[in-house]
Amino acid sequence: MSNSKRAVPDTLPLLRDRIDSIDSQIQLLINERASCAQKVAEVKLAEQGDDSVVFYRPEREAQVLRRVMERNEGPLGNEEMAKIFRQVMSSCLALEKPMRIAFLGPEGTFTQQAALKHFGKSIVSAPMAAIDEVFREVESGAANYGVVPVENSTEGVVNHTLDSFRDSQLKICGEVEERIHHHLLMSPNINSDDVTHIYSHQQSLAQCRAWLDRYWPHAERVAVSSNAEAARLAADAGRNGRAVAAIAGEIACELYGLLKVSANIEDRPDNTTRFLIVGNQEVPASGKDKTSLLISAKNEPGALYHLLAAFERHGVDMTRLETRPSLMSRWGYIFYIDFVGHHSDDACSTVIEELRERASEVKVLGSYPVAVL
Numbered sequence: 001m002s003n004s005k006r007a008v009p010d011t012l013p014l015l016r017d018r019i020d021s022i023d024s025q026i027q028l029l030i031n032e033r034a035s036c037a038q039k040v041a042e043v044k045l046a047e048q049g050d051d052s053v054v055f056y057r058p059e060r061e062a063q064v065l066r067r068v069m070e071r072n073e074g075p076l077g078n079e080e081m082a083k084i085f086r087q088v089m090s091s092c093l094a095l096e097k098p099m100r101i102a103f104l105g106p107e108g109t110f111t112q113q114a115a116l117k118h119f120g121k122s123i124v125s126a127p128m129a130a131i132d133e134v135f136r137e138v139e140s141g142a143a144n145y146g147v148v149p150v151e152n153s154t155e156g157v158v159n160h161t162l163d164s165f166r167d168s169q170l171k172i173c174g175e176v177e178e179r180i181h182h183h184l185l186m187s188p189n190i191n192s193d194d195v196t197h198i199y200s201h202q203q204s205l206a207q208c209r210a211w212l213d214r215y216w217p218h219a220e221r222v223a224v225s226s227n228a229e230a231a232r233l234a235a236d237a238g239r240n241g242r243a244v245a246a247i248a249g250e251i252a253c254e255l256y257g258l259l260k261v262s263a264n265i266e267d268r269p270d271n272t273t274r275f276l277i278v279g280n281q282e283v284p285a286s287g288k289d290k291t292s293l294l295i296s297a298k299n300e301p302g303a304l305y306h307l308l309a310a311f312e313r314h315g316v317d318m319t320r321l322e323t324r325p326s327l328m329s330r331w332g333y334i335f336y337i338d339f340v341g342h343h344s345d346d347a348c349s350t351v352i353e354e355l356r357e358r359a360s361e362v363k364v365l366g367s368y369p370v371a372v373l
């Protein structure tokens, strides 16, 4: 006992020396990697030219991260290790070309959180006021990519996002999933007993409905344009002595200096939102991909049945089907279908060909790597 006590002061400096020496090796290697990435940028420029060069390669990034996770032996967990490499690649890509990412704002939304998770922190993130503005910002070339929410495991699909694909030529280049934790937030200078109104985005209020019914049955729920906006309003109200609470996430809480009164108040602990990355790029196969289609069906008996039968016939695994009203014909429908595989895979391209024979329009919204993180 006394021996091991005496050993600690000797080993701590030794261990720290070892850490210092490992750090300097890691640093050298990271810079060596960064120099490599710069050379990759030169090769891309020479091959593709100034106007059409594409630096960001979602399929390659997914492969790098998957390999990191596969070869990881711990003690750091796979996800933790992948997050570190996520940021290393983000820094390397910023050396090739700094990227501007439009997202559904304002600052502090879960969509911003998703953008940082997908691209790492070395980006310029540009908050937009609405989903169609995110699309326009990317279409105009003002942003390289956009991030928009598409579905939540509790509340279902985000119609604005699906509808935006009707008239857009943008492609889906990636997906990212984010566990959504909601917190009840208040300004530190108000008394929680005085709170009469709770602000949040309508989806967040819905995701916390049972919790609110139980603990805040008398507070009025006010739907605002985003949960980050709710946090901003709660902070503003607090400064003016008005007792307003907000439901929002971690980064909105930090951004507006609010107090977390109750944490993780979502009704379902597995509450997850899926986001899409939109851009101007066709992404090659990464080995583990998904494809999204928009299909306008002919208005005839069994139309949907025949579309779905093509997937069954060729053993292609459909993961999602959403229906939206067509704006072209009354009682006509548009189907959004996700399936496993890349549109260039044999079975997938056969399915798409057969769908084209049956439907009035089939638009491949994109093939992209399945979310890694």
Ligand SMILES: O=C(O)C(=O)C[C@]1(C(=O)O)C=C[C@@H](O)C=C1
Binding pocket: 037, 040, 041, 055, 056, 057, 058, 060, 061, 064, 088, 089, 090, 092, 093, 096
């Ligand atoms: O392999 C490439 O094409 C690179 O540009 C290198 C790199 C990386 O750091 O590994 C950087 C950015 C790309 O999005 C993918 C990978």
